[in-house]
Amino acid sequence: MEQLFYKKKLMHILFITIGLLLLYANIIYFVDPLQQYRLATFFKAVYINEIYQNPGLAKHYNYNAVIIGSSMTENFRPSYIRKKLGWQALKLSISGSNSFEEKIMLETAIKTGRVKNVIYGLDFFRLAEKNAREGFPDYLYLHQSIMDKLKYLFNIGNIDFILKTMIGNLGLAYKDNMDLDSVYTFNDKLAYSAENVILSFNNKLKQGEKLHFSLAEMKLNFNANILSVFKNNPNITFYLFFPPYSVYMYKLYEHEGKLFNFLEMKKYVCAVTKNLSNVKLYDFQSDSMIIENLNNYKDIYHYSEEINNYIIDNFNKKKYVVTADNQTG
Amino acid sequence: MLFNSYVFILFFSPVVICVYFFLNKLKWYRAAIFFLFFISLFFYGYWNPIYLPLILISILINYFIGASFNHLFAINWLNRKFLLLVGIIFNVALLAYFKYSNFFMSNLNYFLNNNFQLLKIILPLGISFFTFTQIAFLIDAYQGRVKEYNLINYGLFVTFFPHLLAGPIIHHTEMMPQFSDTANKAINYKNLVIGLMVFSIGLFKKSCIADTLAEWVNNDYMRYEYLSTFEAWFLSFCYTFQLYFDFSGYTDMAIGCSLMLNIKLPENFNSPYQALNIQDFWRRWHMTLSRWLRDYIYIPLGGNRAGEIAIHCNLIVTFLIGGFWHGAGWTYVIWGLLHGMAISIHRLWKKMNIQLPKIIAWMITFLFVNFAWIFFRAESLSQAFTILNKMFQPIKVELPSSIKELSYTDIIPDLMMSYKEFFLLFSFFMFICFTTKNSIALKSAYTGTLRWNVFISVTLVLGILSLTRVTTFIYFQF
Numbered sequence: 101m102e103q104l105f106y107k108k109k110l111m112h113i114l115f116i117t118i119g120l121l122l123l124y125a126n127i128i129y130f131v132d133p134l135q136q137y138r139l140a141t142f143f144k145a146v147y148i149n150e151i152y153q154n155p156g157l158a159k160h161y162n163y164n165a166v167i168i169g170s171s172m173t174e175n176f177r178p179s180y181i182r183k184k185l186g187w188q189a190l191k192l193s194i195s196g197s198n199s200f201e202e203k204i205m206l207e208t209a210i211k212t213g214r215v216k217n218v219i220y221g222l223d224f225f226r227l228a229e230k231n232a233r234e235g236f237p238d239y240l241y242l243h244q245s246i247m248d249k250l251k252y253l254f255n256i257g258n259i260d261f262i263l264k265t266m267i268g269n270l271g272l273a274y275k276d277n278m279d280l281d282s283v284y285t286f287n288d289k290l291a292y293s294a295e296n297v298i299l300s301f302n303n304k305l306k307q308g309e310k311l312h313f314s315l316a317e318m319k320l321n322f323n324a325n326i327l328s329v330f331k332n333n334p335n336i337t338f339y340l341f342f343p344p345y346s347v348y349m350y351k352l353y354e355h356e357g358k359l360f361n362f363l364e365m366k367k368y369v370c371a372v373t374k375n376l377s378n379v380k381l382y383d384f385q386s387d388s389m390i391i392e393n394l395n396n397y398k399d400i401y402h403y404s405e406e407i408n409n410y411i412i413d414n415f416n417k418k419k420y421v422v423t424a425d426n427q428t429g
Numbered sequence: 430m431l432f433n434s435y436v437f438i439l440f441f442s443p444v445v446i447c448v449y450f451f452l453n454k455l456k457w458y459r460a461a462i463f464f465l466f467f468i469s470l471f472f473y474g475y476w477n478p479i480y481l482p483l484i485l486i487s488i489l490i491n492y493f494i495g496a497s498f499n500h501l502f503a504i505n506w507l508n509r510k511f512l513l514l515v516g517i518i519f520n521v522a523l524l525a526y527f528k529y530s531n532f533f534m535s536n537l538n539y540f541l542n543n544n545f546q547l548l549k550i551i552l553p554l555g556i557s558f559f560t561f562t563q564i565a566f567l568i569d570a571y572q573g574r575v576k577e578y579n580l581i582n583y584g585l586f587v588t589f590f591p592h593l594l595a596g597p598i599i600h601h602t603e604m605m606p607q608f609s610d611t612a613n614k615a616i617n618y619k620n621l622v623i624g625l626m627v628f629s630i631g632l633f634k635k636s637c638i639a640d641t642l643a644e645w646v647n648n649d650y651m652r653y654e655y656l657s658t659f660e661a662w663f664l665s666f667c668y669t670f671q672l673y674f675d676f677s678g679y680t681d682m683a684i685g686c687s688l689m690l691n692i693k694l695p696e697n698f699n700s701p702y703q704a705l706n707i708q709d710f711w712r713r714w715h716m717t718l719s720r721w722l723r724d725y726i727y728i729p730l731g732g733n734r735a736g737e738i739a740i741h742c743n744l745i746v747t748f749l750i751g752g753f754w755h756g757a758g759w760t761y762v763i764w765g766l767l768h769g770m771a772i773s774i775h776r777l778w779k780k781m782n783i784q785l786p787k788i789i790a791w792m793i794t795f796l797f798v799n800f801a802w803i804f805f806r807a808e809s810l811s812q813a814f815t816i817l818n819k820m821f822q823p824i825k826v827e828l829p830s831s832i833k834e835l836s837y838t839d840i841i842p843d844l845m846m847s848y849k850e851f852f853l854l855f856s857f858f859m860f861i862c863f864t865t866k867n868s869i870a871l872k873s874a875y876t877g878t879l880r881w882n883v884f885i886s887v888t889l890v891l892g893i894l895s896l897t898r899v900t901t902f903i904y905f906q907f
Binding site for chain 1 (some may be wrong): 437617618619621622625877879883884885886887889890892893894895896897898900
């Protein structure tokens with residue numbers, strides 16, 4: 101008797117559990133807050149998290165150019181690129197990205213066959229890191245297995261995205277997060293001034309910049325995650341550029357003994373890309389007009405939108421192009 | 430393999446339950462035991478099979494020593510005591526090599542100004558637990574309390590997957606009779622339901638509560654130099670609850686999935702933060718470890734029959750060993766020392782026979798435990814002292830400049846839960862911890878009404894939906 105009673109209860113529990121799980125997964129599939137299956141249909145998407153929302157955009161948005169890189173590329177505006185270069189660009193920047201994350205981001209876009217041009221901001225900060233950061237949701241990116249799909253559909257974190265999407269669509273908040281042209285820019289929010297740059301320099305001087313610039317590892321990861329993509333996609337043009345950090349960054353790196361490896365790595369990149377006809381390399385780091393004007397910066401690294409626009413303006417000019425002749429390192 | 434993983438919940442445990450009871454239904458009892466042993470090894474080696482040989486060798490050697498105490502082999506020329514000593518040294522040496530060698534070497538480097546190259550050792554999973562389990566077995570066998578003549582049975586006792594990685598620390602005598610009892614070999618739906626309930630609660634504690642708190646704690650430990658007074662206090666409470674929900678959740682999952690196989694594991698947590706004194710705390714927190722330390726360290730040292738001063742020394746030594754067992758670092762030693770001293774002070778206090786009001790007694794106990802956990806969590810002594818320092822710094826209104834910088838270049842505020850939201854969540858977790866019945870009490874409270882079944886299903890579903898988390902990336906510098 102007792103066994104029969106508990107057997108029935110067990111069936112109830114399993115039935116409710118499976119029912120709830122299926123209900124949840126169906127809601128997620130239908131709403132699709134991360135646009136993994138289709139672009140947002142009956143609502144406007146609210147963009148609050150690049151790492152989670154970029155892959156869906158890369159899979160379904162209409163574009164022919166993408167922007168790849170860290171926050172140094174977040175201030176690019178697709179509308180400006182369209183005006184100057186005529187491209188339909190999609191910004192796929194990831195704040196704090198390393199080269200492995202950039203690789204899977206870029207390959208997710210390339211797989212759609214839509215990419216003709218790539219704007220690629222090349223940083224060395226995280227180049228020595230081999231893998232994606234812990235917790236990086238690679239299940240949303242390339243080569244999704246069934247398990248990967250389940251991780252999206254059965255994920256409670258989607259509720260947060262749905263709530264924020266609702267708040268945005270009701271017009272209660274997130275106004276700036278619904279326009280793909282301005283989203284993730286940090287332009288109006290933050291102060292650009294020499295004072296802030298020096299403040300940030302002094303703080304870093306005190307704390308030390310906890311980054312690794314091991315040359316061997318940087319070269320290894322550059323080859324594996326960046327150069328390989330260039331070589332595998334000869335029909336795509338890559339506009340690769342060295343972002344113009346403020347002059348104080350060089351001061352800090354010199355003080356910490358990182359500058360040598362930094363410059364060596366630049367030389368290496370120049371050398372290995374110079375014979376690739378689909379890669380155009382630009383160096384904005386040696387222009388003292390930019391990097392010494394501290395009012396362009398909000399800390400030792402981050403420059404304002406004007407600089408991003410200036411970079412776009414110069415893609416079709418010769419001034420910053422690195423060629424075999426003008427390499428100085 | 431971990432309990433809180435898709436592969437365990439969706440694949441491993443259903444298959445193990447079905448196959449185990451199917452083999453038993455055919456009356457292939459030996460095959461069922463062998464299957465459990467084999468599947469436990471699979472569980473152990475799932476991520477990294479490299480340490481399978483290690484655990485197998487350890488089992489083999491302990492089995493032969495244990496069996497020889499029971500005259501399985503005629504080794505009369507060997508003194509039994511000597512053999513026991515060899516066995517214990519073997520277990521301790523294995524643990525020392527894999528867990529503590531780098532700690533000893535870096536200390537030697539520090540004190541002697543040497544420069545020994547540290548070893549590249551990956552800590553074998555669960556080595557602390559299976560070492561203690563097997564030492565207990567050797568001593569029990571030596572004293573004639575245990576007889577085990579079968580290698581596979583012994584292997585299953587050590588590796589049985591529910592307790593293998595993080596306890597409870599079990600005794601041979603409480604486990605093996607359950608495996609041989611034929612009444613336990615048929616499927617038992619009551620145990621399945623109750624086991625599933627306890628497992629679901631554990632999963633919920635671990636993946637919904639502990640992991641949420643962990644994100645906050647890890648974030649604040651990363652920027653520990655910049656904490657305000659309030660933040661430092663809040664951080665210490667968060668970790669105190671994280672650890673409880675994490676460890677007791679894990680134990681619940683272990684007890685739950687073991688119960689589904691009709692094997693009752695000993696209880697390990699009994700609402701420890703409701704303890705009214707530190708001795709009471711240790712009767713409620715990681716109970717099987719306390720039991721082990723009492724039986725195999727404290728009592729052999731003389732126990733309560735020793736002289737008064739010796740008792741105090743023994744208490745402190747026992748807790749020092751207990752602390753060091755938790756991890757190879759000075760922070761764990763200090764943590765153990767603090768608890769040893771607290772127990773010793775409590776013993777003196779009891780002699781004075783002064784009754785404190787309950788609320789005061791609870792507060793002293795809880796705050797002490799809370800302070801001690803700071804050492805347990807901190808990566809270094811200096812980090813622990815910095816955080817303690819922050820807790821007692823004068824309250825400042827203005828943020829230090831470095832935090833200002835951190836907040837506007839490193840973190841996208843939208844992604845972080847605000848303090849207000851998190852505080853609400855934290856209060857809810859605390860409410861659970863102090864007011865609801867614990868999983869021991871819930872086991873006997875189940876009545877089978879729809880409300881109970883929905884409760885079990887919802888905790889299980891929430892636990893499963895939280896297995897993959899949306900991670901907040903704190904290191905947003907570039």
